[in-house]
Amino acid sequence: MCRICSAETLEKTRQEIRLRSDPSTPCIAVCAGAGCLASGAAEVIAAFEVELESRGLTAAITTRGTGCPGFCERGPIVVIHPQEICYLQVKPADVAEIVATTLVDKQLVERLLYVDPATGSKITREADIPFYKNQQRNILGANSRIDSKSLDDYLAIDGYAALAKALLQMSPDQVLEEIKRSNLRGRGGGGFPVWRKWAESRNAADPTRYVIVNADEGDPGAFMDRALIEGNPHSILEGLIIGAYAVGAHQGFIYVRQEYPLAVENVNLAIRQAEKSGLLGNDILGSGFDFRVQVHKGAGAFVCGESSALMTALEGRAGEPRPKYIHTAVKGVWDKPSVLNNVETWANVPLIIHQSADWFAQFGTAGCKGTKIFSLVGKITNTGLVEVPMGVSLRQIVEQIGGGIPAGKRFKAVQTGGPSGGCIPASQLDLKVDFDELTKAGSMMGSGGMIVMDEDTCMVDIARYFLNFLQDESCGKCTPCREGIRQMLKVLNDITTGKGHEGDIELLEDLAATTIGASLCALGKSAPNPVLSTLKYFRHEYEEHIKNKNCPAYACKSLLAFNIDADKCKACGTCRRSCPAAAISGAKQQVHVVDQQKCTRCGTCFSVCPSAFGAVQRLSGAAAASVSATMTLAPEETG
Amino acid sequence: MESATIDQIIDKHRGEASSLIQIMLDIQGEHHWLPREALDRVSERLQVPMSRIKHIATFYKAFSLVPKGRHEVHVCMGTACHVRGAQRVLDTVQDLTGISPGETDPEMKFSLETVNCLGCCALGPVVELDGKHHGNIDPGQIATVLENCEQGKSQGPTTR
Ligand SMILES: Cc1cc2nc3c(=O)[nH]c(=O)nc-3n(C[C@H](O)[C@H](O)[C@H](O)COP(=O)(O)O)c2cc1C
Numbered sequence: 140m141c142r143i144c145s146a147e148t149l150e151k152t153r154q155e156i157r158l159r160s161d162p163s164t165p166c167i168a169v170c171a172g173a174g175c176l177a178s179g180a181a182e183v184i185a186a187f188e189v190e191l192e193s194r195g196l197t198a199a200i201t202t203r204g205t206g207c208p209g210f211c212e213r214g215p216i217v218v219i220h221p222q223e224i225c226y227l228q229v230k231p232a233d234v235a236e237i238v239a240t241t242l243v244d245k246q247l248v249e250r251l252l253y254v255d256p257a258t259g260s261k262i263t264r265e266a267d268i269p270f271y272k273n274q275q276r277n278i279l280g281a282n283s284r285i286d287s288k289s290l291d292d293y294l295a296i297d298g299y300a301a302l303a304k305a306l307l308q309m310s311p312d313q314v315l316e317e318i319k320r321s322n323l324r325g326r327g328g329g330g331f332p333v334w335r336k337w338a339e340s341r342n343a344a345d346p347t348r349y350v351i352v353n354a355d356e357g358d359p360g361a362f363m364d365r366a367l368i369e370g371n372p373h374s375i376l377e378g379l380i381i382g383a384y385a386v387g388a389h390q391g392f393i394y395v396r397q398e399y400p401l402a403v404e405n406v407n408l409a410i411r412q413a414e415k416s417g418l419l420g421n422d423i424l425g426s427g428f429d430f431r432v433q434v435h436k437g438a439g440a441f442v443c444g445e446s447s448a449l450m451t452a453l454e455g456r457a458g459e460p461r462p463k464y465i466h467t468a469v470k471g472v473w474d475k476p477s478v479l480n481n482v483e484t485w486a487n488v489p490l491i492i493h494q495s496a497d498w499f500a501q502f503g504t505a506g507c508k509g510t511k512i513f514s515l516v517g518k519i520t521n522t523g524l525v526e527v528p529m530g531v532s533l534r535q536i537v538e539q540i541g542g543g544i545p546a547g548k549r550f551k552a553v554q555t556g557g558p559s560g561g562c563i564p565a566s567q568l569d570l571k572v573d574f575d576e577l578t579k580a581g582s583m584m585g586s587g588g589m590i591v592m593d594e595d596t597c598m599v600d601i602a603r604y605f606l607n608f609l610q611d612e613s614c615g616k617c618t619p620c621r622e623g624i625r626q627m628l629k630v631l632n633d634i635t636t637g638k639g640h641e642g643d644i645e646l647l648e649d650l651a652a653t654t655i656g657a658s659l660c661a662l663g664k665s666a667p668n669p670v671l672s673t674l675k676y677f678r679h680e681y682e683e684h685i686k687n688k689n690c691p692a693y694a695c696k697s698l699l700a701f702n703i704d705a706d707k708c709k710a711c712g713t714c715r716r717s718c719p720a721a722a723i724s725g726a727k728q729q730v731h732v733v734d735q736q737k738c739t740r741c742g743t744c745f746s747v748c749p750s751a752f753g754a755v756q757r758l759s760g761a762a763a764a765s766v767s768a769t770m771t772l773a774p775e776e777t778g
Numbered sequence: 779m780e781s782a783t784i785d786q787i788i789d790k791h792r793g794e795a796s797s798l799i800q801i802m803l804d805i806q807g808e809h810h811w812l813p814r815e816a817l818d819r820v821s822e823r824l825q826v827p828m829s830r831i832k833h834i835a836t837f838y839k840a841f842s843l844v845p846k847g848r849h850e851v852h853v854c855m856g857t858a859c860h861v862r863g864a865q866r867v868l869d870t871v872q873d874l875t876g877i878s879p880g881e882t883d884p885e886m887k888f889s890l891e892t893v894n895c896l897g898c899c900a901l902g903p904v905v906e907l908d909g910k911h912h913g914n915i916d917p918g919q920i921a922t923v924l925e926n927c928e929q930g931k932s933q934g935p936t937t938r
Pocket residue numbers: 324325326327328329330331353354355356357358441442443444445446447479480481482484586660661662
């Protein structure tokens with residue numbers, strides 16, 4: 140007998156849960172997302188449990204591992220409820236003090252609070268930290284309010300209310316109409332209107348239909364989908380069931396990459412919980428609607444994020460894309476109508492149904508409604524997940540929320556859209572971020588990766604990086620993609636290793652045009668974007684590499700040399716001891732010297748040389764060439 | 779690998795050919811590589827030709843057709859790590875272990891792989907050694923990290 144079999148039992152269960160959990164009970168919420176776990180959150184949670192146990196406080200104070208709130212830069216993050224006191228970078232050694240000072244004596248542990256760099260003042264509440272304050276966390280907000288492994292927690296925050304409303308008070312057409320009115324567009328890259336895809340499947344003749352969650356998240360540097368599916372898996376399930384009802388599907392799939400073991404675990408757990416409670420299976424909530432979900436782990440192939448390739452993989456075969464003269468919405472998995480949407484797209488569905496299309500459409504721009512989660516990473520002070528309304532400027536994201544560039548460096552560009560996207564330079568920082576504006580600027584929204592680059596990032600190297608990635612990930616089925624990317628990469632490898640020729644830029648442009656025009660799927664069609672957008676805004680960097688063998692950002696190793704300035708070296712030995720190649724000689728009172736033949740140009744000496752000395756010089760172009768030449772001529776003198 | 783274990787995995791997926799990738803993932807997860815006998819068994823039980831199994835085993839990155847070393851080193855090459863110097867980290871790991879990505883050393887001590895984003899970009903550049911993250915790592919620290927793992931001294935996650 141399942142416990143939730145009608146709207147009444149759902150509400151009754153919800154009331155019971157709320158009664159049981161008194162919101163004034165102190166609760167220690169620790170982020171248990173993959174980012175914080177990597178910085179030691181599991182040890183912090185364990186330490187809290189031990190500490191509470193030893194003080195006999197386990198009954199009075201609860202501990203909870205939550206989903207990722209997004210402020211990964213300062214993990215592990217601990218929030219003490221109900222006051223919402225936020226402690227950052229908490230170590231197991233801090234735990235006893237937090238329990239004694241904050242939970243018992245009701246005082247703050249000042250040293251663990253956030254310090255506003257602008258004012259120097261300490262901030263106590265999570266919501267007041269500028270990183271959070273300037274966001275609109277419609278979706279991500281729930282992550283820190285629930286234990287990601289608890290159905291009860293999700294029910295307590297109105298979980299599955301949208302499902303009850305859709306199944307019991309709305310017809311499939313009304314659900315479709317509400318999604319259409321909201322103007323929700325797909326968050327996985329293309330920004331395709333969700334309702335249109337749903338309607339196409341719904342109107343397809345075949346009665347066996349499928350709905351699918353795309354949690355392949357192959358874009359390196361993007362992790363919002365992981366945070367959602369790990370942190371709030373029931374919200375994705377709820378969206379999927381509502382979508383299935385609108386489309387008329389009775390089987391769903393969640394395609395999630397196996398590189399996300401915690402996401403696989405949490406979503407499987409959520410499915411089992413939903414099945415046991417009657418929220419999945421036959422006659423959901425007494426509506427007569429049946430629906431089941433299966434998880435399929437992706438085995439590691441970027442191209443499998445593409446719709447037709449993903450569906451081939453679901454069938455148990457190698458995920459190669461196919462031509463889409465007939466949309467997958469009509470002929471998808473096993474040739475049946477299949478609706479595929481991104482994780483974040485599905486996460487929006489319950490919000491729209493629960494709070495209405497009008498509520499949703501109050502956020503965003505004329506053409507792009509709602510919010511978007513970005514993963515703000517790279518050379519940025521506050522790395523993390525950022526949810527903002529569509530149309531917010533890049534400057535607001537990078538400067539206000541991201542806190543600007545660390546270490547006093549200059550902003551150079553931000554890369555959006557992953558391997559299919561492009562780089563946007565400083566001159567365009569006031570660009571309003573939505574699907575259409577980013578495309579106009581020569582980049583794209585993609586899944587929401589935002590990689591910030593500073594003066595030390597070489598734009599030619601970035602283009603080379605993405606093409607190298609894509610060459611590896613191209614499935615090889617069609618020639619333009621397989622060969623076009625390979626040839627472009629060859630040219631870029633030459634340029635970044637000092638073997639560039641006059642005419643290489645034109646050759647790149649030529650290859651790009653063919654690859655875009657003739658490739659089968661969007662992987663190939665968009666592969667040249669990183670090259671074209673960096674050529675558009677940073678052509679002079681390409682020219683410097685080709686003509687002067689100079690990498691202005693000091694990133695391309697083959698064009699570099701490291702040298703110790705004899706006048707500045709204080710013979711402290713730091714660089715000698717840190718050099719992984721043992722290429723630095725010297726002793727106490729004796730100026731240090733880099734052996735250019737042994738040197739691997741890793742740059743460790745440059746970064747460890749005390750800034751007061753600044754004795755290690757980074758050279759490129761003619762200067763690097765001459766240092767390498769003189770040093771190799773006279774090895775005896777230095778040895 | 780015991781054939782009973784393989785049968786168990788196949789049975790868990792009800793012996794369906796459409797679950798081929800899932801079955802292979804489970805074997806890989808259990809055994810860290812795909813021995814020929816295991817694949818023969820899968821081919822026989824699911825009635826799937828070996829050519830298709832080999833296609834899948836080489837198409838997807840998760841699979842290995844050769845045994846792995848005692849310690850698995852994963853260097854994150856995601857974009858965030860790349861702009862923070864992941865290439866130099868990888869070069870140093872290669873210099874120190876003498877192997878390239880995809881290889882295992884002759885003593886079966888280390889297997890080296892590059893991965894495209896471990897999703898902890900705030901810690902970049904990141905090296906994952908036997909499942910443990912070493913964040914904000916610079917080339918100068920790698921030798922110590924690699925040495926420690928063999929002595930079972932690999933401490934908890936290191937951050938800055
Ligand atoms: C090479 C390639 C990789 C892709 N990877 C992903 C991915 O990892 N996640 C995703 O949601 N969409 C990805 N897409 C986009 C999907 O093809 C598809 O458009 C999307 O999942 C549809 O969902 P949406 O309408 O909700 O955005 C990729 C597309 C291409 C061409």
